[in-house]
Amino acid sequence: MSTEDDSQGPTKGRAPRYDHAEVEPRWQQYWDEHDTFAVTRREGREKKYVLDMFPYPSGSGLHVGHPEGYTATDIMARYWRMRGFDVLHPMGWDAFGLPAEQHAIKTGTHPRDTTKKNIQTFKRQLKMLGFSYDWSREIDTTDPNYVRWTQWIFLQLFERGLAFQDEVSVNWCPALGTVLANEEVIDGKSERGSHPVERRPLRQWMLRITEYADRLEADLDGLDWPDGTLQMQREWIGRSQGAQVTFDIKGHEGKSFEVFTTRPDTLFGATYCVLAPEHELVDQITTDGQRAEVEAYVGAAKNRAERDRQAQKEKTGVFTGAFAINPVNGEAVPIWVADYVLATYGTGAIMAVPGHDERDWAFADKFGLPIVEVVSGGNVEEAAYTDNQHGVLVNSGLLDGLEVPEAKTKIIAWLEAQKKGVGKVQYKLRDWVFSRQRYWGEPIPIYFPVTVAEGKDPRKGDDCEIHFDQPIAVDQSELPLRLPELEDFAPGDEPAGVLARVHDWRFFQKDGKWFARETNTMPQWAGSCWYYLRFIDPQNEEVGWSEKAHADWMPVDLYVGGAEHAVLHLLYARFWHKVLYDIGAVKQLEPFHKLVHQGMILGEDGEKMSKARGNVVNPDDIVRDFGADALRMYEMFMGPLEAVKPWQTSQIQGVVRFRDRVWSLCHRPLGDALSEESDKVLHKTIKKVTEDIDNMAFNTALSAMMELTNHLMGHDEPPREAVEKLVTLMSPFAPHIAEELWKKLGHDESIALIDWPGFDPAKTIDDTIEMGVQVNGKTRGTVTIARDADADAARAAALEVENVSKHVEGKDVKKFIYVPGRIINFVVKG
RNA sequence: GCGAAGGUGGCGGAAUUGGUAGACGCGCUAGCUUGAGGUGCUAGUGGCCGCUUUGGCUGUGGGGGUUCAAGUCCCCCCCUUCGCACCA
Numbered sequence: 001m002s003t004e005d006d007s008q009g010p011t012k013g014r015a016p017r018y019d020h021a022e023v024e025p026r027w028q029q030y031w032d033e034h035d036t037f038a039v040t041r042r043e044g045r046e047k048k049y050v051l052d053m054f055p056y057p058s059g060s061g062l063h064v065g066h067p068e069g070y071t072a073t074d075i076m077a078r079y080w081r082m083r084g085f086d087v088l089h090p091m092g093w094d095a096f097g098l099p100a101e102q103h104a105i106k107t108g109t110h111p112r113d114t115t116k117k118n119i120q121t122f123k124r125q126l127k128m129l130g131f132s133y134d135w136s137r138e139i140d141t142t143d144p145n146y147v148r149w150t151q152w153i154f155l156q157l158f159e160r161g162l163a164f165q166d167e168v169s170v171n172w173c174p175a176l177g178t179v180l181a182n183e184e185v186i187d188g189k190s191e192r193g194s195h196p197v198e199r200r201p202l203r204q205w206m207l208r209i210t211e212y213a214d215r216l217e218a219d220l221d222g223l224d225w226p227d228g229t230l231q232m233q234r235e236w237i238g239r240s241q242g243a244q245v246t247f248d249i250k251g252h253e254g255k256s257f258e259v260f261t262t263r264p265d266t267l268f269g270a271t272y273c274v275l276a277p278e279h280e281l282v283d284q285i286t287t288d289g290q291r292a293e294v295e296a297y298v299g300a301a302k303n304r305a306e307r308d309r310q311a312q313k314e315k316t317g318v319f320t321g322a323f324a325i326n327p328v329n330g331e332a333v334p335i336w337v338a339d340y341v342l343a344t345y346g347t348g349a350i351m352a353v354p355g356h357d358e359r360d361w362a363f364a365d366k367f368g369l370p371i372v373e374v375v376s377g378g379n380v381e382e383a384a385y386t387d388n389q390h391g392v393l394v395n396s397g398l399l400d401g402l403e404v405p406e407a408k409t410k411i412i413a414w415l416e417a418q419k420k421g422v423g424k425v426q427y428k429l430r431d432w433v434f435s436r437q438r439y440w441g442e443p444i445p446i447y448f449p450v451t452v453a454e455g456k457d458p459r460k461g462d463d464c465e466i467h468f469d470q471p472i473a474v475d476q477s478e479l480p481l482r483l484p485e486l487e488d489f490a491p492g493d494e495p496a497g498v499l500a501r502v503h504d505w506r507f508f509q510k511d512g513k514w515f516a517r518e519t520n521t522m523p524q525w526a527g528s529c530w531y532y533l534r535f536i537d538p539q540n541e542e543v544g545w546s547e548k549a550h551a552d553w554m555p556v557d558l559y560v561g562g563a564e565h566a567v568l569h570l571l572y573a574r575f576w577h578k579v580l581y582d583i584g585a586v587k588q589l590e591p592f593h594k595l596v597h598q599g600m601i602l603g604e605d606g607e608k609m610s611k612a613r614g615n616v617v618n619p620d621d622i623v624r625d626f627g628a629d630a631l632r633m634y635e636m637f638m639g640p641l642e643a644v645k646p647w648q649t650s651q652i653q654g655v656v657r658f659r660d661r662v663w664s665l666c667h668r669p670l671g672d673a674l675s676e677e678s679d680k681v682l683h684k685t686i687k688k689v690t691e692d693i694d695n696m697a698f699n700t701a702l703s704a705m706m707e708l709t710n711h712l713m714g715h716d717e718p719p720r721e722a723v724e725k726l727v728t729l730m731s732p733f734a735p736h737i738a739e740e741l742w743k744k745l746g747h748d749e750s751i752a753l754i755d756w757p758g759f760d761p762a763k764t765i766d767d768t769i770e771m772g773v774q775v776n777g778k779t780r781g782t783v784t785i786a787r788d789a790d791a792d793a794a795r796a797a798a799l800e801v802e803n804v805s806k807h808v809e810g811k812d813v814k815k816f817i818y819v820p821g822r823i824i825n826f827v828v829k830g
Numbered sequence: 831g832c833g834a835a836g837g838u839g840g841c842g843g844a845a846u847u848g849g850u851a852g853a854c855g856c857g858c859u860a861g862c863u864u865g866a867g868g869u870g871c872u873a874g875u876g877g878c879c880g881c882u883u884u885g886g887c888u889g890u891g892g893g894g895g896u897u898c899a900a901g902u903c904c905c906c907c908c909c910u911u912c913g914c915a916c917c918a
Contacts, residue, residue, distance in 0.1 A: 228833090228912090231913095262917095274918090344917090345917045346917070357918070359918080426917085428917050567913090625868090642835095646841095648842065648856075650841090651842060651857095652856095658855085699843075699844085700854080702854080702855090703853065703854035707853080776898075806884095817898055823899075824849095825849080825898055826898090
């Protein structure tokens with residue numbers, strides 16, 4: 001190696017190669033040591049709360065999908081900081097969860113240890129990417145100091161009657177000793193191990209989210225969320241308006257059942273009724289002649305997973321032998337049992353109107369039940385006529401001649417007057433099963449009185465009776481209620497959960513009486529339902545968050561995370577927030593003002609990344625080979641944030657070159673003079689980048705910076721002002737190289753703390769512009785004219801273009817169109 | 831089946847209120863540079879035709895329509911992805 005290189009001329013001379021592996025960790029350390037991103041509220045400043053959906057720290061570490069959303073929020077956080085906002089940008093761990101418990105069952109490693117190790121990996125990887133988190137606010141949902149407040153919120157729900165116990169039918173797998181989610185059950189067998197699964201009732205804690213159904217729906221209106229997500233939440237809540245109608249049972253004096261219908265106007269066409277197999281009346285009304293058949297059907301239905309029952313297309317059912325009385329015309333209609341009626345929706349019973357409901361039509365067709373037309377407009381011999389706006393009522397007594405909407409109103413009034421029914425709003429939303437029979441979750445802070453024989457000790461396994469019907473809240477002074485230490489995490493044959501085995505923990509004496517703790521734990525959702533509130537005041541030991549912290553930071557201004565949480569997490573968190581609102585703990589109706597979903601990053605093969613496919617990209621490899629700035633910029637340059645897009649490692653080269661070109665640009669001698677042209681390019685770029693960031697259009701912001709770079713590369717002595725502003729603009733995207741260059745350009749403070757550059761609108765407008773010239777709508781050339789040229793000048797200039805005059809000459813100009821700044825068009829004939 | 835979002839070069843993707851389609855980048859081609867390594871610079875790059883230059887035709891999933899002008903608006907059809915899947 002000789003010495004000639006650096007002494008060559010500016011265009012030939014090479015800057016020292018940019019070494020990301022040396023520069024990036026150095027700046028990460030600088031930010032840590034200087035607490036660059038620790039935030040407090042300052043007088044007279046506006047705030048922004050920028051939140052990522054915090055990750056579950058899995059054993060496989062970060063994948064490239066994580067940095068996509070995290071880079072987007074980091075750019076916004078850094079940008080807003082430079083615009084003078086106080087920016088809260090925190091990170092933490094949603095660390096309760098099944099994988100750590102499964103790992104514990106297999107290896108005996110305590111879930112706490114697994115979780116701790118995984119968090120370390122995640123944190124190292126996030127730091128390696130240079131995100132500007134305020135790490136002093138890091139939270140971990142499994143930390144007793146966090147669990148304490150999760151339990152506190154549960155007690156608020158309990159005290160308001162929103163947390164209650166119920167017997168719920170669950171998928172119980174005796175071989176695994178656990179309850180399974182619907183998606184873990186395939187064809188009646190467990191997904192893991194293919195063991196038989198049975199439906200059995202189990203005591204569960206429930207949260208009464210249905211009480212908030214109307215508000216959860218109504219308050220969607222003010223949110224800046226993706227339309228699709230709002231739509232999904234509305235469908236999930238599933239509001240429908242109709243009537244609940246009472247059907248008496250023939251020959252069973254005083255016995256009746258309720259049905260819900262959205263079409264009370266079609267009551268005269270109800271020719272049979274159907275009960276869900278689980279309906280309590282089935283057993284009571286079935287006639288002796290039908291009993292064997294009904295019991296066989298009900299028995300078979302009960303043991304099938306809900307999902308399987310719903311998956312089948314072909315309708316099945318059996319006649320109970322009993323009849324109901326149609327309340328509007330007194331006719332006796334047969335009562336059937338069929339599993340297409342769900343016990344979990346409405347009343348678990350329906351009136352069937354085959355003339356005007358497709359499922360009822362198919363069922364009636366198959367079993368030869370009568371089909372009666374009560375709304376004209378279709379042919380009910382061929383198919384159900386389901387139009388609920390048009391059509392006139394027929395065969396319907398007092399409703400004849402009315403249109404459907406009027407008929408609905410009239411029949412509901414009639415039913416209410418006759419006390420045979422009532423107008424009603426029904427929701428699909430069900431109450432939330434909130435208990436899990438697992439170890440690695442928040443203990444539910446409830447205990448129950450225990451009856452035990454004199455001198456016996458339940459802790460030694462003596463018989464006792466637990467009074468589950470008398471739940472008692474753990475006193476708030478005793479929170480957090482901690483998990484007991486365990487060696488063996490394997491589930492037993494006890495559906496009450498692993499904790500039920502830990503007698504020393506479960507049973508305790510108080511004032512000479514025995515009590516038993518709840519042995520169920522909370523689901524993983526619990527911690528993520530309120531974490532955004534802990535971030536605003538993470539170290540507070542007196543309260544979950546102070547009023548001051550709330551006033552300082554709430555609500556979340558920008559929330560970014562995957563679309564897979566469009567319903568569950570985002571609905572549960574909104575529900576808790578509304579409960580907290582009702583007790584005065586928060587002041588706004590909604591927690592998340594603006595929501596954005598980052599699109600999934602697919603593998604190079606265009607398929608979802610998965611270990612099985614072998615198309616998973618590891619961020620560690622990318623950072624090692626190309627650097628964190630390159631990974632950040634590449635993920636932003638791939639396309640629109642919300643779009644689903646395939647990963648292509650070869651494309652990273654583009655942002656690496658861009659980065660290195662900016663590097664070499666800054667190593668040229670810088671000029672003081674800024675030409676008018678360069679000044680305009682600079683101001684246009686600042687405008688474009690600023691507006692694109694405001695719209696979170698990061699791909700086009702980067703392309704604008706590349707164009708500015710390409711422009712400046714044409715200068716042997718690029719103007720200092722332009723170079724410095726370019727570095728500033730790119731700093732939210734590529735913070736490491738921006739810091740390094742900022743320092744090399746002679747500045748001492750961190751670039752993260754300087755002001756965002758402004759632009760002069762006058763300099764973003766050109767005096768002359770190039771416009772397309774069309775003849776009959778076909779582009780025939782371009783012309784450069786004054787921006788404010790009048791029509792005559794534009795026409796004259798356009799005709800000077802040879803290729804234009806060629807097409808216009810000798811022809812009759814019917815029309816001349818000139819839209820200043822847009823287009824010139826000659827409409828000619830002949 | 832229902833709902834939502836989409837379909838633009840070899841590839842990822844640009845394109846205010848309809849107004850020069852293909853910005854930016856990858857890849858590719860050529861030239862220069864460099865010379866033990868995922869180099870730098872310059873130019874070109876939708877397709878077909880013509881070519882000395884100016885050029886001509888065609889082109890945004892397919893078919894129709896509105897308009898001086900359509901990737902963009904309207905109608906019909908096809909395909910892809912993602913939700914929900916018997917919700918009475």
